Amino acid sequence: MQEELMREAIALSIENVRSGRGGPFAAVLAKDGTVIGRGVNLVTATNDPTAHAEVAAIRAACQALGCFHLIGCELYTTCEPCPMCLGAIYWARLARYYYGNTRADAARIGFDDARIYQELARLPEERAVVGVRLLPHEAAEAFKEWVHAPVKVPY
Numbered sequence: 001m002q003e004e005l006m007r008e009a010i011a012l013s014i015e016n017v018r019s020g021r022g023g024p025f026a027a028v029l030a031k032d033g034t035v036i037g038r039g040v041n042l043v044t045a046t047n048d049p050t051a052h053a054e055v056a057a058i059r060a061a062c063q064a065l066g067c068f069h070l071i072g073c074e075l076y077t078t079c080e081p082c083p084m085c086l087g088a089i090y091w092a093r094l095a096r097y098y099y100g101n102t103r104a105d106a107a108r109i110g111f112d113d114a115r116i117y118q119e120l121a122r123l124p125e126e127r128a129v130v131g132v133r134l135l136p137h138e139a140a141e142a143f144k145e146w147v148h149a150p151v152k153v154p155y
Contacts, residue, residue, distance in 0.1 A: 001033050005076040006098055008035070013053070013078040016040040023111065027057040027077040029070070029094075036073070037061030053077060054085035058092050068155075069093050079106050082113045083120060 005028050012026035022041040029037035039056025043049055054077050062068055075097040081089060082103070089097055103113060115128075124131025146152065 002076070002098060005030055005033075005035070005074075006100060008038075009053075009076045009078050010100060012038060012040055021045045022051075024109070025053040025078055027053040027075055029057040029061040029073055029075050031061075031065075031070075031073045036064045050084065052082065052085050054081050055088050058088050062092070071095070074098065079103070079111075083116045 009026045009028045012028070013024050016022045016026055017024045022043060022045050025041035027037075027039045028035055029039075037057040037060035039053040039058075039060060041053045042051040042056070045051075054075060057075065057077075058070065061070055061073060070092040073092075073094050075089060075094055077085075077097060077099050079101040080099045080103045081097065106112070107114060119127045119129075124133075
């Protein structure tokens with residue numbers, strides 16, 4: 001079953017390249033062996049740097065299930081997830097992910113995210129895109145409101 005789901009992701013990635021719509025990446029998200037979400041890379045087609053296959057598959061699966069947690073689900077993606085997609089995988093609370101190509105394989109064809117991994121190890125103020133903390137006391141007000149909010153959905 002796992003190989004079949006990975007082959008579906010691979011077929012989607014090849015079709016995405018052949019169609020000229022996006023990069024050579026695709027993902028399939030499954031629950032109990034049933035596909036509940038699919039996604040392909042559409043970064044250049046949509047001018048959206050977040051339009052990665054894994055994110056699209058997670059969004060589709062969440063819509064299909066009507067929830068924002070994908071506990072017990074598995075992702076089959078054609079390449080080792082980038083830092084953004086890996087973050088989405090953790091936020092969605094997936095049980096596991098499978099991947100075909102490595103990030104080193106992706107770098108060899110022009111999709112190198114090594115710089116992002118290196119930057120994440122630095123403090124915000126030491127990064128190439130500098131992070132500057134601003135108005136922390138005012139920003140904390142929303143967090144205080146959240147703590148005391150009578151109606152909220154735990155995340």
